[in-house]
Amino acid sequence: MSFLDLKNVTKIYPNxxxxxxxxxxxxxxxxxMVFVGPSGCGKSTxxxxxxxxxxITKGDINLEGKLINEVDPSERDVAMVFQNYAxxxxxxxxxNLAYGLKNRGIDKQTIEKKVNDAxxxxxxxxxxxxxxxxxSGGQRQRVAMxxxxxxxxxxxxxxxxxxxxxxxxxxQMRLEIKKLQQKVGVTSIFVTHDQVEAMTLADRLAVINNGxxxxxxxxxxxxxxxxxxxVAGFIGxxxxxxxxxxxxxxxxxxxxxxxxxINSDFEGEVTLGIRPEHLSxxxxxxxxxxxxxxxxxxxxxxxxxxxxxxxxxxxxxxGNQTIEKGTNLSLNIENxxxxxxxxxxxxxxx
Amino acid sequence: MSRLFTxxxxxxxxxxxxxxxxxxxxMIFASSTHTSSFINTNGLQFFLGDSFQENYLRVLxxxxxxxxxxxxxxxxxxxxxxxxxxxxxxxxxxxxAAYALVYYRIKYATLLFWIIFITILVPxxxxxxxxxxxxxxxxxxxxxxxxxVPISASAIATLFxxxxxxxxxxxxxxxxxxxxxxxxxxxxxxxxxxxxxMIVAMLIFMFVFGYNQYLWPLLVTSSEQYWTVVMGLxxxxxxxxxxxxxxxxxxxxxxxxxIILQKHFIKGVFQDK
Ligand SMILES: Nc1ncnc2c1ncn2[C@@H]1O[C@H](COP(=O)(O)OP(=O)(O)O)[C@@H](O)[C@H]1O
Ligand SMILES: [Mg+2]
Numbered sequence: 001m002s003f004l005d006l007k008n009v010t011k012i013y014p015n016x017x018x019x020x021x022x023x024x025x026x027x028x029x030x031x032x033m034v035f036v037g038p039s040g041c042g043k044s045t046x047x048x049x050x051x052x053x054x055x056i057t058k059g060d061i062n063l064e065g066k067l068i069n070e071v072d073p074s075e076r077d078v079a080m081v082f083q084n085y086a087x088x089x090x091x092x093x094x095x096n097l098a099y100g101l102k103n104r105g106i107d108k109q110t111i112e113k114k115v116n117d118a119x120x121x122x123x124x125x126x127x128x129x130x131x132x133x134x135x136s137g138g139q140r141q142r143v144a145m146x147x148x149x150x151x152x153x154x155x156x157x158x159x160x161x162x163x164x165x166x167x168x169x170x171x172q173m174r175l176e177i178k179k180l181q182q183k184v185g186v187t188s189i190f191v192t193h194d195q196v197e198a199m200t201l202a203d204r205l206a207v208i209n210n211g212x213x214x215x216x217x218x219x220x221x222x223x224x225x226x227x228x229x230x231v232a233g234f235i236g237x238x239x240x241x242x243x244x245x246x247x248x249x250x251x252x253x254x255x256x257x258x259x260x261x262i263n264s265d266f267e268g269e270v271t272l273g274i275r276p277e278h279l280s281x282x283x284x285x286x287x288x289x290x291x292x293x294x295x296x297x298x299x300x301x302x303x304x305x306x307x308x309x310x311x312x313x314x315x316x317x318x319g320n321q322t323i324e325k326g327t328n329l330s331l332n333i334e335n336x337x338x339x340x341x342x343x344x345x346x347x348x349x350x
Numbered sequence: 351m352s353r354l355f356t357x358x359x360x361x362x363x364x365x366x367x368x369x370x371x372x373x374x375x376x377m378i379f380a381s382s383t384h385t386s387s388f389i390n391t392n393g394l395q396f397f398l399g400d401s402f403q404e405n406y407l408r409v410l411x412x413x414x415x416x417x418x419x420x421x422x423x424x425x426x427x428x429x430x431x432x433x434x435x436x437x438x439x440x441x442x443x444x445x446x447a448a449y450a451l452v453y454y455r456i457k458y459a460t461l462l463f464w465i466i467f468i469t470i471l472v473p474x475x476x477x478x479x480x481x482x483x484x485x486x487x488x489x490x491x492x493x494x495x496x497x498x499v500p501i502s503a504s505a506i507a508t509l510f511x512x513x514x515x516x517x518x519x520x521x522x523x524x525x526x527x528x529x530x531x532x533x534x535x536x537x538x539x540x541x542x543x544x545x546x547x548m549i550v551a552m553l554i555f556m557f558v559f560g561y562n563q564y565l566w567p568l569l570v571t572s573s574e575q576y577w578t579v580v581m582g583l584x585x586x587x588x589x590x591x592x593x594x595x596x597x598x599x600x601x602x603x604x605x606x607x608x609i610i611l612q613k614h615f616i617k618g619v620f621q622d623k
Binding site for chain 1: 526529540546
């Protein structure tokens with residue numbers, strides 16, 4: 001049995017909103033699990049059920065083999081970092097960190113040692129006497145982390161803790177969280193709607209849509225092998241290109257081109273997915289792109305344009321290639337890296 | 351030039367306003383330091399006399415009332431006990447009532463709140479006889495308990511605390527819960543310190559409210575031993591300077607409370623920023 005086990009967990013809010021459907025998931029000890037999905041998909045609800053802040057409508061949650069459905073949040077020994085940090089505004093940083101320890105009846109000297117250690121780890125030792133209102137966003141973030149770490153809980157829960165930071169700080173804190181988690185080794189669940197955050201942090205990630213886990217796996221597995229149209233579209237930046245097509249006798253015909261010998265027996269309307277980075281320029285390629293706009297990122301260029309049927313399309317090429325607006329590019333799909341989805345169900349068929 | 355003009359103009363207006371409020375009080379005070387025969391012949395005075403100590407001591411220690419058994423000093427003590435009791439009790443009950451209304455999943459909490467709120471529209475005078483008979487049944491007439499408790503449920507304070515609690519983000523409670531805080535600890539460690547500014551403001555407000563009570567103490571006390579300052583003001587007799595001295599002294603406790611507590615009040619306001 002794994003460290004944390006969710007079995008057929010369902011959440012229906014009193015107003016009838018079904019936020020989480022029959023979700024099952026196992027998380028191993030020390031693992032960094034990320035829940036990613038669009039806003040409103042039920043990520044926070046799932047996390048809050050683990051924390052004990054929401055009742056579980058149906059299903060079981062087991063922690064270290066013990067059923068914790070009815071265990072009070074204060075007794076679950078989990079720590080949570082909230083989006084707005086929820087620091088205690090009337091306590092200084094030291095007391096913010098110490099509060100949870102005091103409530104557990106730990107003696108003063110041990111508390112002092114633990115708080116100082118955590119403060120050192122997070123480089124907030126200089127602010128221990130300050131109130132949260134006198135700290136910058138990044139410092140508050142660290143205090144929130146410190147409050148979680150100092151208790152040495154069984155699980156860290158993070159609910160979009162980076163979304164209140166500016167872009168640069170967000171990337172920096174992302175790295176620090178990952179490093180910290182590896183150092184401390186505490187099992188963590190991290191909720192985010194940002195797929196880049198999800199990809200970079202996760203040991204494994206769960207892509208959630210409409211209260212259902214669409215796919216569970218390591219970031220690379222999910223990127224390389226998306227099981228559904230939703231996952232394919234959600235993971236990866238810029239987004240995967242989608243084209244309509246028809247699959248018959250292992251041949252896919254789309255507007256203007258055909259792909260033969262497809263490894264699928266499916267027949268019918270399909271959606272073809274191609275990642276912008278899986279294309280290359282050749283003569284007489286499959287796809288003809290009329291360039292509208294080029295975004296130069298330095299290392300890469302993002303080339304936006306239209307196909308024959310006026311469909312928007314994106315191609316990513318190395319930054320040293322110069323591509324003029326208005327030119328026509330001929331592109332091929334590298335190494336047959338394309339994805340075919342059943343148009344009606346969104347399921348992957350190749 | 352025109353700024354100088356408007357600024358001095360507004361100062362003049364302010365000065366007139368302050369004079370209208372302060373001058374009569376000053377004249378009462380100045381007059382209370384003269385001998386009564388001097389006031390009787392010369393009228394109200396603008397400058398201090400030299401009978402301050404004599405007049406004020408006499409007022410404080412003179413045994414008055416029908417049975418000549420209550421001094422002004424005792425009245426001040428009674429008023430102080432009553433006002434402090436009302437302030438502490440009403441703030442404590444309002445804090446807890448608001449806590450229950452906001453944080454407990456009470457059915458019809460909003461309805462309950464509005465019922466509490468409606469009592470603001472019912473003045474004490476309207477419920478004074480039923481309240482009196484309850485106190486009489488409980489044998490609490492002529493006691494501090496009887497003076498304090500019936501007027502110590504404050505809908506206004508409950509309203510203020512409730513509105514304040516509603517602005518506290520839920521994450522604070524959730525965070526505290528995960529940190530192992532019990533219901534009671536959350537109240538003591540979070541809500542009370544966070545509402546400190548408001549508590550001080552309410553303490554001042556309710557102290558003055560309790561101090562200014564007239565009708566209720568009049569009704570619920572038959573023994574002179576429980577007379578309050580405000581009752582004393584009504585029943586005063588004797589020479590004009592002694593009455594003036596009593597009036598002056600009657601203003602001291604509320605003013606003192608405001609001066610003492612306002613430090614915390616202002617500190618709280620600045621800290622919250
Ligand atoms: N307290 C609540 N009462 C009713 N519905 C809620 C409540 N909290 C969240 N929901 C609904 O449940 C769904 C999932 O919410 P949430 O878990 O917060 O999504 P996410 O964190 O993925 O953005 C949403 O449709 C949301 O409107
Ligand atoms: Mg959320």
